[in-house]
Amino acid sequence: NLILNATGVAAILWWSVASFRLHNLHGPSGINSEDVMEVEAPRVGKGGKGQPKVRGAKAPHQDPAEGSKVLPKDDAPSAPAPVAVTLPKGDIRWGNEETxxxxPAKPGSDMNTVTCSIQHLPDNVPGDDGKHCQCLVTPGSDFHRAMNPMLMDEADANSLGAELAASCQLFFDARKHGAADAAQWLATEGLCSEAWEEKALLNRSFKAGSRQINVETRQQLLRARVDVRFKTNWARLRDTDGWYRKAWVSYVGGPPTSQFVKMAEELIKSVHYFSEHPILMFNFGLFTPKTWSEERFPQLVILHAAPLPNEPRIRRSFNFNKLRAILMSRALNAVEVDVDQFVAPGADVLFSLTSKWVNKEYSFPLMPAHFLDWSIKDQPAAPWWPRYCPDPEKPCPMQTMRWCHAHPTWTHWALPFFGRWVRRHFRDERLPNVTVKGFHAPGLKVGDINEDEDLLNVGLWEERATKQWCKMDVPATVEFDSLLSWTPAHGHRCTNGIGCTNIGGDNRWYKKGVPKVYWTAHHAIDPEQTATYLERIRKHHKEGKWPAAIVYEERFWKSGDELKKEHPGLACLT
Structure with missing residues (x-):
């Protein structure tokens, strides 16, 4: 096949039909509705019946005869923001259609990295907002097998053997199989169902705003495929009903050489060192390291999903992929860990404690108290404080607990909570004015909440949730030095280093501060340093030189019950 370059004055041999196939993509940080990749998007329509399946990420603009809707002209997508594409030793091209x-790949370089925008590349199709990058891929190569199948067309993904692990259609079909599947559909119906969307048009409480992501795109955002290299783990680690009994859940996006992917690898290692349960790693980038294998990581399952839309009007923070991962994980009992965390000895107790506190009666996720008591004084421009606490020196009946860190744990009972708030954000809904205990709380446009942590805190306050973990995600890896210096001769005393101090107190929730619980570490942003800490912790743990995980008032506590008996006023959970 001969392809003209941007000026039309030269031709190159792009691929040999027998050896190569070109996969279209918009880069690891964005995909828009003008994308020509074919991605299956099952539709759940009137009466809950499965409607004809729509192929292609251009679903919003499909022929109405196929059962889809045509967006008004003023809803047409804007030009995508610049995205970076990194390809191992492969050619990349920029343009659209036939231009x-x-x-070309640089000789002697392992990676070919390009920023796909007219600021960095020629404007070879002036006025065309559909310009994008494409990467040359050799079918059957290591890169092809490690590539995100959600960035391939459907036929290629199926031929590769990347089975569908999550989708609106799967959730709908399983909705009557049991309590967990019912909760899954309750969580995702407002994101998936066109019938729900049509009913919402008749109810002002569900009015969508100008930044809404349309239902066809939302359907695609709840699709995931298993990495073909991890199909055996995927089948072995879950139950026959498709659910994981217990699982760690994380997410990543970026080339294998990136800092984030290296951090993710240390997190994966820590789960294998200190946990009996699987870790589900959702990849929202182009590909994952070829060094990740089932043999090396028998507790790892890699699941791939498409990136969030990159159009300016509907763009969301990358961290909303965390909430997508939660909704697609199909874990009955789970702990979310970011890639800048690692798991420590004893962390598996989080699963039993979560199942104790998150149930049918209390159907909210649990998140740890933040190391800072955020308020309007710290975030004067944040749009939620006028509704929840305009003056922290006065009673704030709408704020039910201290600001939480976005490292949630949950059971299936909490899935509808996640789904409600993702739906409200993706549809850009508005919370109405309310009056609580004489306090007049103004309305809030949910789409104006910029980050996942902000949204989860708002959601928990709005629904009157009251439970949070003590600081089970210790703020810095160096705090583990206090435990590494402990010996059995020290008994329950913790006196060496900052790891023995309480998390800072406040006037409303924790006057003496918050206990630290050394089940996970946060801010593990230096992979080499993290690797060193993991080996040291592993050695001390094997030698029986590892103390109890709970630290409060310079003392180690064997259990939450022991701590509560001595300090009954503590509001957080351990």
């Missing part, structure tokens, strides 16, 4: 500019 392309070639960026």
């Amino acid at each position: 392309w500019h070639l960026i």
Whole structure:
């Protein structure tokens, strides 16, 4: 096949039909509705019946005869923001349709990295908002097998063997199988169902705003495929009903050489060192390291999903992928860990404690108290404080607990909570004015909440949740030095280093501060340093030189019950 370059004055041999296939993509940080990749998007329509399946990420603009809706002209997507594409030793081209500019792989370089925008590449199709990058991929290669199948067309993904692990259609079909599947559909119906969307048009309480993501795109955002290299783990680690009994859940996006992927690898290692349960790693980037394998990581399952839309009007923070991962994980009892965390000895107790406190009667996730008591004084421009606490020196009946860190644990009972708030954000809904205990709380546009942590705190306050973990995600890896210096001769005393101090107190929730619980570490942003800590912790743990995980008032506590008996006023859970 001959492809003209941007000026039309040269031609190159792009691929040999027998050896190569070109996969279209918009880069690891964005995909928009003008994308020509074919991605299956099952539709759940009137009466809950499965409607004809729509192929292609251009679903919003499909022929109405196929059962889809045509967006008004003013809803047409804007030009995508610049995205970076990194490809191992492969050619990249930039343009659209039959006009392309070639960026060949650099001799002697392991990676070919390009920023796909007219600020960095020629404007070879002036006025065309559909310009994008494409990467040359060799079918059957290590890169092809490690590639995100959600960035391939459907036929390629199926031929590769990347089975569908999550989708609106799967959730709908399983909705009557049991309590967990019913909760899953309750969580995702407002994101998936066109019938729900049509009913919402008749109810002002569900009015969508200008930044809404349309239902066809939302359907695609709840699709995930298993990495073909991890199909055996995927089948072995889950139950026959498709659910994981207990699982760690995380997410990542970026090339294998990136800091985030290296951090993710240390997190994966820590789970294998200190936990009996699987870790589900959702990849929202182009590909994952070829060094990740079932043999090396028998507790790892990699699941791939498409990136969030990159159009300016509907763009969301990358961290909303955390909430997508939670909704697609199909874990009955789970702990979310970011890639800048690692798991420590004893952390598996989080699962039994979560199942104790998150149930049918209390159907909210649990998150740890933040190391800072955020308020309007710290975030004067944040749009939620006028509703929840305009003056922290006065009673704030709408704020039910201290600001939480976005490291949630949950059971299936909490899935509808996650689904409600993702739906409200993705549809750009508005919370109405309310009066609580004489306090007049103004309305709040949910789409104006910029980050996942902000949204989860707002959701928990709005629904009157009251339970949070003590600081089970210790703020810095160096605090583990206090435990590494402990010996059995020290008994329950913790006196060496900052790891023995309480998390800072406040006037409303924790006057003496918050206990630290050394089940996970946060801010593990230096992979080499993290690797060193993991080996040291592993050695001390094997030698029986590892103390109890709970630290409060410079003392180690064997259990939450022991701590509560001595300090009954503590509001957080351990």
